[in-house]
Amino acid sequence: MLSINLINTYRIPQTFEYYRPRSLREALELLNAIENAKVIAGGTDLVVDLKYRRVTPRALVDVSGLSELKFVKAGDSYVEIGSATTIQELAENGAVRRYLPLLAEAAELFGSWQIRNLATIGGNLCNASPAADTAPPLLAHDAELELASLSGSRVVPLAKFFAGPKKTVLERGEILRSVRVPVHRRRAGWSFIKVARTSFDLAKVSVAVLLSLDGNTVADVRIALGSVAPTPVRARTAEKHITGASFEEAVALAPELVAREIAPIDDVRSTARYRLEVAKTVVRDAMRRAYERFFRVGVEV
Ligand SMILES: Cc1cc2nc3c(=O)[nH]c(=O)nc-3n(C[C@H](O)[C@H](O)[C@H](O)COP(=O)(O)OP(=O)(O)OC[C@H]3O[C@@H](n4cnc5c(N)ncnc54)[C@H](O)[C@@H]3O)c2cc1C
Numbered sequence: 001m002l003s004i005n006l007i008n009t010y011r012i013p014q015t016f017e018y019y020r021p022r023s024l025r026e027a028l029e030l031l032n033a034i035e036n037a038k039v040i041a042g043g044t045d046l047v048v049d050l051k052y053r054r055v056t057p058r059a060l061v062d063v064s065g066l067s068e069l070k071f072v073k074a075g076d077s078y079v080e081i082g083s084a085t086t087i088q089e090l091a092e093n094g095a096v097r098r099y100l101p102l103l104a105e106a107a108e109l110f111g112s113w114q115i116r117n118l119a120t121i122g123g124n125l126c127n128a129s130p131a132a133d134t135a136p137p138l139l140a141h142d143a144e145l146e147l148a149s150l151s152g153s154r155v156v157p158l159a160k161f162f163a164g165p166k167k168t169v170l171e172r173g174e175i176l177r178s179v180r181v182p183v184h185r186r187r188a189g190w191s192f193i194k195v196a197r198t199s200f201d202l203a204k205v206s207v208a209v210l211l212s213l214d215g216n217t218v219a220d221v222r223i224a225l226g227s228v229a230p231t232p233v234r235a236r237t238a239e240k241h242i243t244g245a246s247f248e249e250a251v252a253l254a255p256e257l258v259a260r261e262i263a264p265i266d267d268v269r270s271t272a273r274y275r276l277e278v279a280k281t282v283v284r285d286a287m288r289r290a291y292e293r294f295f296r297v298g299v300e301v
Helices: 002-010 024-033 046-051 087-092 094-099 101-108 113-118 121-126 135-140 236-242 247-259 272-297
Strands: 017-019 037-040 059-062 072-074 078-082 144-149 152-157 162-164 175-182 187-195 205-214 217-226
Touching: 024 037, 024 059, 024 144, 024 175, 037 046, 072 094, 078 094, 087 094, 087 101, 087 113, 087 121, 094 101, 101 135, 101 187, 101 205, 121 135, 121 175, 135 205, 135 217, 187 272, 205 272, 217 236, 217 247, 217 272, 236 247, 247 272
Parallel strands: 017 059, 037 059
Antiparallel strands: 072 078, 078 175, 144 152, 144 175, 187 205, 205 217
């Protein structure tokens, strides 16, 4: 009993200043003015890190209430999502469900109801976990991120945003403003499959597939995976190899080709060997499900 109390006492967070800005500009000014300030959105990753003292910021700048960061806009050629949009909002949003059902599917499989209502798309990407559920669908869609700072903004492809586990190219003073997803209006089938210990848990392996066919020939395919490398990844060599093949040929070749492009590790959730074998099976299953959906309910993505 005593040891439990000691552990709990140790995990009480250190003190920090807390700011709730009323605009993105004010949030950027705070980040710039305070040395060692950190953005907080839903807090579902950051508060855990604070409790274990993996991070010790002097101040938290809370962006979760900024209407400038909470929106979904569907334009002619893209869907833009504000970074403070919650995962539950993604799962329910009409434009996301219509144009980005792959992302909506990942949002539905994300954590619990309570987590989905706090967790944001921006926090999921900026936390840069290899297991982040929104990352494989967004990589498959070639999403871009708009990073805002006091000196303006820059656009970074999501594929170049992750720099390693828990590392991104975000610079001091920058806030992720929005995620932009191009929409090509090409008919596609989709599938996001997540393998986890329980439905509330982080992925041991996740796979996102977007598939377009011309008759029975693969016209365009995107395969992205989570939890099998230091960052979420696209299997681009496999994609190139199977484009132009018949679907049956593609689905037979893809698992082994994808396996050459991933580098799973042993950790608390799984072993490297399990991840490698399961990734191959899940790639096959996700391709088959995307194929079926292409013909049954294909959407224009
Ligand atoms: C019980 C539980 C279950 C979970 N299940 C899942 C799951 O199934 N799938 C999954 O992918 N994740 C899961 N997570 C992890 C977490 O919920 C997600 O990663 C979530 O999306 C993080 O978003 P947040 O808004 O809470 O981020 P926060 O915790 O607020 O922030 C995370 C990081 O991002 C930075 N940040 C946040 N917003 C911005 C911004 N706009 N600009 C710059 N930096 C920013 C913060 O400084 C911090 O470093 C789970 C967590 C818990 C506790």
